[in-house]
Amino acid sequence: MTNKKRTTLKDIANALNISPAAVSKAMHDDSRISDKTKEAVKRIAKELDYQPNHLASALRKGKSNLVGVIVPRTNSNFFSSVLEHMEAVLNKAGYNIIITQSNESFEKECKNIDTLLFTQVDGIIASMANETVDLSHYEK
Structure with a gap:
């Protein structure tokens, strides 16, 4: 290398x-x-x-033309189909997507969000993990 x-x-x-x-x-x-x-x-x-340098360009313009997508898993027929169609629509609008998986973990979902924000994505689309949707583990 x-x-x-x-x-x-x-x-x-x-x-x-x-x-x-x-x-x-x-x-x-x-x-x-x-x-x-x-x-x-x-x-x-x-x-x-x-x-x-696309990152430098994104910082200069304030726009990266990237959309972050968080799904629980990519190996399901449902999510792979959704991702395929989502990418087609976003590509037509001039965007590329960055796909992350939460593996149904609230903690991993939070880390994915931090990573996508650090990457300067223009937006995030998320299908929340079961742990996130199950609000019973939050203190009242």
Whole structure:
């Protein structure tokens, strides 16, 4: 396993002797950037195997286009069918889904929520675990 450093916009900028802001604009086809520069940026980006940092982009935009889904288990016909249709609908709307399983555990459900929030999802859809639905274990 190699520990190869991820290529950044700054790396592309340094290779072309332009600013990282100009690289970003070129990557997004900004009309203020010449076609020649856009082509050079995209060529160098490909040569350096540039992959956008989606988490950084989500933080910048305040939107990740990710929806977290929590189900008790994925190995049931019901939930696998629901997930398939949910993903199709969300994909059409420009979202991807992250699926987690609670295994019917309230504690695992809470950990899944924390993980999804840390991942900066735009929303969470949850089918609550039996432990969560059974409110008898909560103190009054």
